[in-house]
Each structure stands twice: as structure tokens, then as C-alpha cells.
Amino acid sequence: MIRRTLLALAVAAGVAVFVLLPPRTLTIAPSAQATPILRGAMHVHTTNSDGSGTPDDVAAAAARAGLRFVILTDHGDATRTPDRPQYRSGVLTIDAVEVSTAGGHVIALGLPKAPYPLRGEPDDVLEDLQRLGAMAIVAHPTSLKADLVWRGSAGPSSRPFDGVEWLNGDSEWRDERFASLSRILLTYWFRAPESLALILDRPESALELWDRATRSHSVVGLSGSDAHAKIGGDLDHGGPAAVHLPSYEQVFRTFSLGLPGVVLSGDTPADARAVIAAIRAGHVFTAIDAFAQPARLVFTASGSGISAQAGDRVAAGAQLALHAEVDAPELAPTLTLYRDGSMVSTATGSRLDYQSDGAPGVYRVEATLPVRRGGGPLAPWLVSNPIYVGPAVPWALPASPPPVASKVIYKDGASPLAVEHSDLSDGAVTVVRAEGGTQLSLRFALGGKLSDAPFVAFASDTPDIGSYTAVSFTGRASRPMRISVQLRASPGQGGGRWRKSV
Ligand SMILES: [Zn+2]
Ligand SMILES: [Zn+2]
Secondary structure (H helix, E strand, C coil): CHHHHHHHHHHHHHHHHHHHCCCCCEECCCCCCCCCEEEEEEEECCCCCCCCCCHHHHHHHHHHCCCCEEEEEEECCCCCCCCCCEEECCEEEEEEEEEEECCEEEEEECCCCCCCCCCCCHHHHHHHHHHCCCEEEECCCCCCCHHHCCCCCCCCCCCCCCEEEEEEHHHHHHCCCHHHHHHHHHHCCCCHHHHHHCCCCCCHHHHHHHHHHHCCCCCEEEEECCECCCECCCCCCCCCCCECCCCHHHHHHHCEEEEECCCCCCCHHHHHHHHHHHHHCCCCEEECCCCEECCCEEEEEEECCEEEECCCEECCCCCEEEEEEECCHHHCCEEEEEECCEEEEEEECCEEEEEECCCCEEEEEEEECCCCCCCCCCCCCEECCCEEECCCCCCCCCCCCCCCCCCCCCCCCCCCCEEEECCCCEEEEEEEEECCEEEEEEEEECCCCHHHCCCEEEECCCCCCCCCCCCCCCCCCCCCCCCEEEEECCHHHCCCEEEEEC
């Protein structure tokens, strides 16, 4: 009796899996004369931070998934010397870093070891990254987890970023209901990439943020796997792994980045430079391979003397022929052309052609596939980078208005500064003679673990400045550093604190 019940249960479970199985990935016959596409993935955590696999494991998984490059992005403050690019299992691994700011995470691509720990306000970290020559890619900008949301300042004075994840593997998990996650857990063992693709919605808020940002300057849209190969605890911030799931390999099979025309030579540093250069230029599209693969998306603009591809910027004025093309007309894909985030043209089939009047605008293309029984695509299948028509709006810090009144806090004479420090740190102030007066020389040594947040502060009472709106000072340092400037109200005045890192 028990055996029969078990058998019935097993049959029922089998039927359930069968009914719930998502449709199989479609296979496309690639066209023979097409530009080669170099496929890879970005935003992967390893045992160097909170991932469950070593860089070798990650590369081996990428090789099994047919990828040729992987950008590793372990959490850090960029003071670790990045590993040199390396071929592992035939896969080019490029070491980058995911920096946690006070308002979200940003991936630094192409960054050498930073001269000081990168942290602080989002705009300050962007400033550091750009000054140090990195490409700053905002990760999971609209995550449902509050402390992962990008909170860089908004509006015309906000410092621009160079790239953004329009799709992030971790964010996509967070909006799923229990029923849908249970289904994926059941069908994952039979059709893993197809099951993982079930959680991919069209991430409206991230796409909107990207479209908004591209109106003033070029911003590369990318997918970030955010792969850790584990569940249990906090997906983005560690905790011991309970289960190594979804695996790196299956995440890599679910979606990827495609770099048209990039061919690896085997010369490791040159290949790494070529991959990074293509990504920086926006010569990259995202493909959800679990829907249909191998995917190819070409998006070009041509006109008198103009020949541009996705990621490029062309001058306004001349008429432009915009052309988008994918393989696989047999899948009846729909190509949609967006201008400044709004749909301007759609076509079903493998080609879309559009005549633009040459007015300034930002054009990008999405390809979608028809929904199939058993759970079809909700997310776009392919997403291009934009072609920008017209000049970028140069960004500059807004100039401060000239002061109407000012008050000198220190000019000459004895130091008004007292030293405050954490247990194992210390500092000293000396007054040194300088041309035209004196200067304060501040020396400090930080001690203790990073997690103890060691600090040395030089503090002064500055009464009667409550009605002022700005603090200005001149400083120089013996080496690059970022310092925090703070104003604290006394406990009697509410004890508030204003701070800005410099
Ligand atoms: Zn993150
Ligand atoms: Zn991450």
C-alpha cells in the first residue's frame, strides 16, 4: 500500500514537472557571413569575496557554457592589486571589483590598484573611479533590496556613470513569488537555463534609469550575472552557502554579453584590452540565450559620410538610415526601436529599417520573441546599446555662488584643532611657518582592523556658523587620500551631522 502510494506520488511529481517545464531553448542556424560575436559574462563573484567557486571553477563553468570571457567582480575597496588577465580553461578572465558606496554598488572595470580605499558617497566613488581611469558601471540600480539600490544624486548636478546594469541576475530573483521560485526549483534539474530565464521580467525601472541617463551622455547598458553559485543567507553579501545553486554554468547559459567583431588573438593583455575597449565603447549587446541561441544583433546607422554601430555617437543634422538585424526570422522575433526611451518603430521578422530626420536623439533596439506555451519570454531576448545622435551634454560641477558673507575659522597662530581617534590610532597637529603666515600640519596613523572603522579626526569648535551654507578650506597631502569633512551640531542643538568626502 505504502509502495503504491509512493509510486503514485512519484508519478504525480513526474507529471507536475512535465507540465511545469519551460519550453526548450530554441536553436538558431547562424548565418555564414555574419560578423563573429565574442560571448562572455560580467559581474561574477568568486571565493575572493562571497562566491562559492574559485576563479578557475568560474572559468571552467564559463567554458562549458560556451563563453570566451568572464569579468570577475569580487567585492572590495579596490586596494587589492587586481589579478592580471589570464586564460583559464580557454576563457579569458578579467579581474574587476565591485565597490560598495554609501548608496549602492558600482563595478570598476579597468581599474589599477587604488591608492586608498574607495568608499563613501556614490558620487564621490564615481569621481575617484573616473579620475583613476576606470569605467564605472552601476550595479543592480533598482534592486528591491533597499541598500543595494543606486542612490547617486539625481538631477543635472549628479555625476554621470559610464555604464549601468539594465539586467542583474540578483535583482531578478528578488521580485519573484514563492510559487514561481518553487516551480523553478522543481524544473531547474531538467532545464536549468530555461527555468532561470522564467524569472527574467522586463526590468522597467532599470531601463528607464538607463534611458534617462543616456539623454545627457553615453552610458553603456549591460547585463550583470551577479553570480555567486549559492543560495542561503544574503545573496549579495555572503553568509555561508547552503546550496551551490544556481550554478555558475547555468547562470552563464541563461544570458550573456555579445561583442560583435571582437576576435581573441591569444595575446592575453591585448585580448583583455580589446574586450574592455569594446565594452567601454558600448559595442556590446545583451542576449538571453535561454530563449534562443546563438544570438546576433546588429544595429547600425548610415548617412552621408556616417557609418556607426551601437554605442557610437554621430553628429546631428544629416538624415540617417537606422538598421537593426537579427538571425532567425523563423522565430518571428519583433524588433522595436526606441528613441529617448519611447517606442518609435516595430517590425516582425529579422530586420528593422528606419529613416531618422537627423534631429538629436538616442536610439536603441530590443528584440523580443513570441510567448510560447509553458512560460515564454517576459524579458526582451536581445538589447542593443544606443546610437547617439547629437552632442553629449558636458557635465560640470555646478559653480557655487560668490559668498555674501564669510567668517574665518583659522588663519594664523595657535591651532584650534583637537585630535580625536579610535583606540589603536593616533594623530598630532603642529603649526608650521609658511609664506604669509602659518599652516597646520596634520599627521596621523591608523591602527586596528578595517572592520573596527579606525579613524583620526582633527576637530574644532566653530561657534556661530549655523547660518552659513558652505565650508571652504585649502589642503594638500603627501599622497592621494580621501578625507571626510563633517559638521556636527552639539547635542543641545539636536546632534545632527553633515558630511562630505573630499
Ligand atoms: Zn552588489
Ligand atoms: Zn555583486
